[in-house]
Amino acid sequence: MTSKTTTTAQRIACECLAGRARLISRAVSSIYEDALRPHGITTAQMGILAAVTALGQPRSSDVAKTLCLEKSTLSRNLDRMIDHGWLAIVSGDDGRSQRLRATSKGARLVEKVAPAWQTAQRKARTLLGEKGAATLQRVGDKLMAGGSP
Amino acid sequence: MTSKTTTTAQRIACECLAGRARLISRAVSSIYEDALRPHGITTAQMGILAAVTALGQPRSSDVAKTLCLEKSTLSRNLDRMIDHGWLAIVSGDDGRSQRLRATSKGARLVEKVAPAWQTAQRKARTLLGEKGAATLQRVGDKLMAGGSP
DNA sequence: CCGATTGAGTTGTATATACAACACACTGAA
DNA sequence: TTCAGTGTGTTGTATATACAACTCAATCGG
Numbered sequence: 001m002t003s004k005t006t007t008t009a010q011r012i013a014c015e016c017l018a019g020r021a022r023l024i025s026r027a028v029s030s031i032y033e034d035a036l037r038p039h040g041i042t043t044a045q046m047g048i049l050a051a052v053t054a055l056g057q058p059r060s061s062d063v064a065k066t067l068c069l070e071k072s073t074l075s076r077n078l079d080r081m082i083d084h085g086w087l088a089i090v091s092g093d094d095g096r097s098q099r100l101r102a103t104s105k106g107a108r109l110v111e112k113v114a115p116a117w118q119t120a121q122r123k124a125r126t127l128l129g130e131k132g133a134a135t136l137q138r139v140g141d142k143l144m145a146g147g148s149p
Numbered sequence: 150m151t152s153k154t155t156t157t158a159q160r161i162a163c164e165c166l167a168g169r170a171r172l173i174s175r176a177v178s179s180i181y182e183d184a185l186r187p188h189g190i191t192t193a194q195m196g197i198l199a200a201v202t203a204l205g206q207p208r209s210s211d212v213a214k215t216l217c218l219e220k221s222t223l224s225r226n227l228d229r230m231i232d233h234g235w236l237a238i239v240s241g242d243d244g245r246s247q248r249l250r251a252t253s254k255g256a257r258l259v260e261k262v263a264p265a266w267q268t269a270q271r272k273a274r275t276l277l278g279e280k281g282a283a284t285l286q287r288v289g290d291k292l293m294a295g296g297s298p
Numbered sequence: 299c300c301g302a303t304t305g306a307g308t309t310g311t312a313t314a315t316a317c318a319a320c321a322c323a324c325t326g327a328a
Numbered sequence: 329t330t331c332a333g334t335g336t337g338t339t340g341t342a343t344a345t346a347c348a349a350c351t352c353a354a355t356c357g358g
Contacts, residue, residue: 008263009202009251012195016266017273017282018181019196019216020289025174026315027217027292032167033316044344046161047168053158061306067168068176073345075308080343096306096353102158114157117165124166128288133166135284139277140169143176175345182346193314210336222315224338229313245323245336 024136028124035120039113045081046113048074049106057090057099066144081106173285177273184269188262194230195262197223198255206239206248215293230255 013019032043041049051063058066064074078100081087086106090099102110125133162168181192190198200212207215213223227249230236235255239248251259274282 007202009199009256009259012199012259012263012266013203015270015286016181016196016199017270017277017285018177018192019199020285021170021174021177022193022196022314023217023289023292024285025170028167028170030316032165042343043167044171047165047171050158050161050165050168054156054162059306068172069344070346071307072309072347077344079308094306094354098307107158110158110161114161117161121164121166127292128166129291132284132288135281136166136169136173137164139281140172142278143172143276171344179346191313208336218314219316220337221317221339226314228338243324243336247337 024128027127031123031127032117032120035116035123036113039109039116040084041086041109041113044077045086046117048077048081049086049102049110052087052100053102053107053110057101059097060100061097063100068143173277176276180272180276181266181269184265184272185262188258188265189233190235190258190262193226194235195266197226197230198235198251198259201236201249202251202256202259206250208246209249210246212249217292 029043032046036043036046047067048063051066052058055062055066060074060078061071063069064071067074069077078087082089085103086109087100088103090101128136178192181195185192185195196216197212200215201207204211204215209223209227210220212218213220216223218226227236231238233254234252235258236249237252239250277285
């Protein structure tokens with residue numbers, strides 16, 4: 001006899017998109033953490049360093065918008081990265097906002113970790129499947145682009 | 150003139166799957182956090198409560214395997230949930246392992262938050278798109294199933 | 299010129315997460 | 329029987345994350 005009853009808890013456990021998103025984030029992140037650990041940088045920090053480098057000399061609020069990161073979260077991540085000497089503040093014209101730039105040490109680190117990152121990227125692609133990876137990519141792009149207005 | 154040079158940082162910023170996974174996790178989670186906040190429970194806790202309820206009387210290691218959560222992470226989440234009175238420990242036969250069960254208060258909470266969860270689920274589905282949501286679901290299932298051996 | 303508003307960033311606090319090291323209890327082999 | 333190994337959970341420490349409240353500077357309306 002097949003049971004037809006599905007409890008609320010079962011529905012939530014089996015269908016919750018937040019649960020899936022978090023699970024995937026944990027699983028994928030752990031691949032990159034393992035790969036980057038020998039270089040002394042974390043996955044989140046690598047993402048920020050790459051974003052700052054790619055954006056040129058962004059304000060921290062630009063980075064926050066791009067990555068959908070809370071400004072306070074970013075603030076503390078930046079502290080650690082500045083302590084490490086990977087990023088520096090460029091005092092801007094406006095007394096309110098600051099500009100961020102990657103230091104030469106930060107730029108060198110990006111190049112140094114790139115092979116490990118690439119390896120992690122391949123492992124993650126395998127874990128997610130080609131379709132899963134492509135979808136993640138596409139959805140992520142859309143969410144980032146949300147910061148346009 | 151179109152630039153043909155792509156820096157390492159740009160590649161990482163644009164392609165990193167961990168960055169995407171984390172971004173999506175943050176974006177989706179925030180929808181659920183907003184929905185659940187009035188009920189005093191977080192997204193992570195809701196997931197654990199649903200998992201414990203759905204699994205029956207699991208050991209915490211079972212929950213950890215199912216959700217791909219580090220045992221120490223789970224341990225502290227459980228502390229908070231037991232403090233709230235949503236979960237309780239069932240002393241098992243074996244002195245090492247304990248069993249978890251949802252209390253009646255926990256069960257009531259699941260039912261109470263279900264409508265808010267459902268609303269968040271709809272919003273998330275809209276944000277991700279039907280295809281994105283389906284892929285997240287599928288990939289998440291596969292990762293969970295990884296705990297089978 | 300002044301006060302209200304707004305935008306940027308920091309700080310206090312709490313939760314989520316993981317790794318390393320530990321404590322404990324069972325299990326199994328010598 | 330004893331002791332090494334293994335599985336289970338906790339604790340120390342660090343990072344990641346977010347919300348609320350704050351400071352500070354610029355701007356804008358009057």
